[in-house]
Amino acid sequence: MDASAAVGSGPVVVAGAGYAGLHVALRLTARLRGGPETELVLVDRHDYHQVLTELPRVAGGTRAAGAVRIPLQDVLAERVRFVLTEINGFDLPGRWLLTAGGPIGWRRLVLALGSRPNDFAIPGLAQRALSLYSASDAERVWAAVNKALMAAAAAAGPERQRRLATVVVGGAGATGVELAGELAEVLPEVASRHGLTPGRHAVLLVEAGPTILAGSSPQLIVKATRILGDLGVQVRTNAAIAAATEEGFRLTDGGLVEGGVFVWAGGVKAPDLVADSELPTGHNGRVKVDQYLRVLDHPDIYVAGDLASVTDPRTGHVLPPLAQVALEEGETVARNLAAELNGRPLQALTFHDKGFVVSVGTRRGVADIAGITTGGHLAHLLKDAIEWEYRQSVKHLRGWDPVAR
Ligand SMILES: Cc1cc2nc3c(=O)[nH]c(=O)nc-3n(C[C@H](O)[C@H](O)[C@H](O)COP(=O)(O)OP(=O)(O)OC[C@H]3O[C@@H](n4cnc5c(N)ncnc54)[C@H](O)[C@@H]3O)c2cc1C
Numbered sequence: 584m585d586a587s588a589a590v591g592s593g594p595v596v597v598a599g600a601g602y603a604g605l606h607v608a609l610r611l612t613a614r615l616r617g618g619p620e621t622e623l624v625l626v627d628r629h630d631y632h633q634v635l636t637e638l639p640r641v642a643g644g645t646r647a648a649g650a651v652r653i654p655l656q657d658v659l660a661e662r663v664r665f666v667l668t669e670i671n672g673f674d675l676p677g678r679w680l681l682t683a684g685g686p687i688g689w690r691r692l693v694l695a696l697g698s699r700p701n702d703f704a705i706p707g708l709a710q711r712a713l714s715l716y717s718a719s720d721a722e723r724v725w726a727a728v729n730k731a732l733m734a735a736a737a738a739a740g741p742e743r744q745r746r747l748a749t750v751v752v753g754g755a756g757a758t759g760v761e762l763a764g765e766l767a768e769v770l771p772e773v774a775s776r777h778g779l780t781p782g783r784h785a786v787l788l789v790e791a792g793p794t795i796l797a798g799s800s801p802q803l804i805v806k807a808t809r810i811l812g813d814l815g816v817q818v819r820t821n822a823a824i825a826a827a828t829e830e831g832f833r834l835t836d837g838g839l840v841e842g843g844v845f846v847w848a849g850g851v852k853a854p855d856l857v858a859d860s861e862l863p864t865g866h867n868g869r870v871k872v873d874q875y876l877r878v879l880d881h882p883d884i885y886v887a888g889d890l891a892s893v894t895d896p897r898t899g900h901v902l903p904p905l906a907q908v909a910l911e912e913g914e915t916v917a918r919n920l921a922a923e924l925n926g927r928p929l930q931a932l933t934f935h936d937k938g939f940v941v942s943v944g945t946r947r948g949v950a951d952i953a954g955i956t957t958g959g960h961l962a963h964l965l966k967d968a969i970e971w972e973y974r975q976s977v978k979h980l981r982g983w984d985p986v987a988r
Pocket of ligand 1: 598599600601602603604626627628629632633635636637638639668669670671695696697698715716717757758854856887888889890904905906907908909940
């Protein structure tokens with residue numbers, strides 16, 4: 584039997600050009616080189632890929648938003664047809680991706696739509712707090728910080744100045760810690776530029792759980808806490824937010840956290856359009872898949888990245904929403920699509936944990952790699968190196984396709 588006939592006709596459609604989706608498109612192009620002619624379509628609402636891991640730097644004004652948007656036309660091979668449109672839903676029985684530009688039929692669909700900020704239905708949070716999930720979000724945070732410090736400089740009385748010049752970050756996971764550290768490092772300079780009296784600005788990190796960076800090793804948490812302390816970040820753990828009001832974050836114990844800028848980095852969930860579909864979903868709306876990353880009961884649909892709910896058989900835990908996981912899942916999906924198209928057997932995902940690195944401020948960081956914890960300048964260099972290597976890999980993958988040269 585012709586292998587490609589076994590998977591039907593029509594294009595392979597990749598929904599989402601983030602870490603997972605872009606990786607699938609680039610790797611599949613390389614894998615199909617010289618193989619059966621297969622139409623490959625990549626769909627995204629933006630014509631650029633966003634390097635989300637660098638957003639805290641944009642929010643802290645140390646990197647331009649444009650620098651974290653990689654134009655897709657610079658990295659995609661010619662055989663990938665890119666469609667710039669908003670995806671609105673799915674017709675699963677008919678195999679149609681429903682978009683603002685009209686339906687797109689699939690032979691195989693790869694869902695790689697990432698995450699959305701999760702406000703856990705806390706009243707007022709979505710309206711009153713900024714989020715950090717795109718380059719535009721990060722620009723908004725940086726603009727709000729500048730506006731608040733300017734307003735603080737012009738305000739009467741030290742108390743009012745202090746309130747306006749306080750940035751409150753909700754959620755002390757990796758994103759919250761990176762953002763708080765980055766802001767604490769740059770705020771003194773920004774405050775002085777706006778003419779604010781020294782010592783009036785502050786960064787508060789508010790966390791519902793008993794620790795920052797939950798799930799990390801105790802050594803890493805100690806090192807990160809120490810660096811945050813050095814930077815003057817005020818960390819409040821066991822402080823669950825009950826509501827975001829005009830006065831600030833109201834905590835479940837009745838306390839009030841006041842400030843001039845509020846950012847929510849307390850968690851992510853699957854995009855609503857997936858929750859509204861008939862796809863089988865689990866924790867935080869992520870789509871349940873088999874070991875080959877195909878949706879349960881929908882073998883024509885693969886899921887990769889934050890959207891996939893994948894249990895690591897070695898730990899029994901669902902893999903976290905991280906870029907390194909998205910890339911490995913993208914690799915598995917590209918390999919399995921190529922296998923299907925070439926009539927070969929599928930391979931299960933095996934995740935190789937490369938470790939955990941978090942920047943804390945503009946010069947220091949913490950890292951847990953192969954059981955060794957480091958903190959300080961070296962860990963920050965490591966983070967820089969990972970981001971540099973990622974950007975290189977995107978360019979390099981394009982280079983694998985002769986059509987693209
Ligand atoms: C501030 C921040 C810092 C982070 N730092 C790290 C880090 O240091 N290390 C790490 O490993 N991970 C980090 N992460 C997590 C990492 O960025 C994600 O795990 C990764 O982006 C997931 O990749 P993905 O392909 O699933 O989704 P994404 O990269 O988010 O891509 C999803 C794509 O789908 C598109 N899309 C979504 N909905 C639609 C729609 N309806 N129509 C059209 N297009 C759509 C989006 O435009 C986007 O291009 C960080 C995340 C954030 C927000």
